[in-house]
Amino acid sequence: MRSTPVLRALVAALFSGGVLAATTTGAAATGAVTGDGPVLGTVTSPTALAVREAPTSHSAAVDRLAPGTRDRVRCAVEGQDVSGNPYWYWLEATGGWASAAWIDTHGRWVPDCPRPLPTGH
Template sequence: MIIRRHIRQIALAIGTAAVIPLGLMAAAGPAHASHAPYEGKVTASTGLNVRSAPTGYASKVGSLKRGTTVRIQCKVFGPSVAGNSLWYKLGNGNWATARYIANVGSAPRFCGDGKEYTGKVVSRTSLNVRSGPHGANAKVSSAPRGHSLELVCKVNGQRVDGNPRWYQLVGDGGGQWVSARYVSNVGSAPPYC
């Protein structure tokens, strides 16, 4: 686990670009001019659904036709789609499964700022860890009350008791997400993915 964490930290540190999409609105937030933008081409034969969060349970906010070139900001692990558990944050801040986007040039970096953040489970019972930022995503494990979690970044997903934020956990290749409603930050909160 320690070796995987160091590899992930190196991968997160390699790129920190936020990019502007082709044919889509620009993403909110600063762009880092020192990194080239990432691009991908839609390969889905019937088009690709674009979602508000990195899960098929998030609301559909648009679609992209086959052959469309898109700008990609970064990637996260989430629910697997046809064997691929990566999700791309597009240049406009929305999400699409990486399963149906072919990279043009280098693959995008992982989301987050390369730092790990800590949260403490504050739920009355164990907190479900899910494959994506929605309660309908598969439960992959649980964390007991009082347990410390290593956090990467956050997204707005399904509201849980009024709180829409979900934290991505430091993981080893699969989606691991928890509702921020039941996590207390120890120090700074993680950035948005």
């Protein structure tokens, strides 16, 4: 199940002891996880992470990122399940897809990808 921005804000507030404030267009939390600006993701895999042409491990690799590498995460799409996580992120600098199972967005919400899906540079 994919969490929503509201659910993520609630969880973030719960764990940080923050205070929630409701608005007429949704919910916001102090220290909101949806903030402005680019979402930077960090590679958490124990070995080099393959960045793929499509959101599946069966797709050709377009790049490999070392653990700890950071890249801008543009959007998310549901794809092949990896370690219990079916979501894949489009990474800006590499121009490819990486499993969300191996990218830490540091609590930031990643928007859904528009259709048609992004493709390489």
